[in-house]
Amino acid sequence: MKNQINGYEDMNTVLANERKIGGVIESDYLRLSSGEDFNNVVITKVELIGSAMCSIGCVTEDGQRLIINAKDISVIHQPEHKRIFELRNQSFKHKKIKEKLKYLKRLFELNEGSYNPFFKEEAALLIEDIGLNNAKQEIDVSIIYPEEKIYTIA
Structure with missing residues (x-):
């Protein structure tokens, strides 16, 4: 599978259609504006208010669940739609x-x-x-x- 994700709208579409298409979204790393990095993050939720992206929910490699305000995200590197067995995030x-x-x-x-x-x-x-x-x-x-x-x- 490994389809590249091109934005929050793509993430939202994949997550909304999980039952029909399967898989999840995993990113090589997610960097916050504060400089914190999280490797192999799985995006679990994209919160929208109208057409504006508000926050994302994700799970880190060590199983931490994070809800991050969109303004606090600096980089989501190489987000991809992957099958579950292809994930590098072992806890998820x-x-x-x-x-x-x-x-x-x-x-x-x-x-x-x-x-x-x-x-x-x-x-x-x-x-x-x-x-x-x-x-x-x-x-x-x-x-x-x-x-x-x-x-x-x-």
């Missing part, structure tokens, strides 16, 4: 994989015996987002990816 990655696996298990449970196209589409998106290897450890994914195709996706 583990939390989000666990959360998505729980949702995926529940999705399989609720649709047991009735694997319709909508279920398969949503399950495939979740599996691609967290990584096939992570999903295979917890769930039998052969319904979504028959054995002959599994080796080409990993």
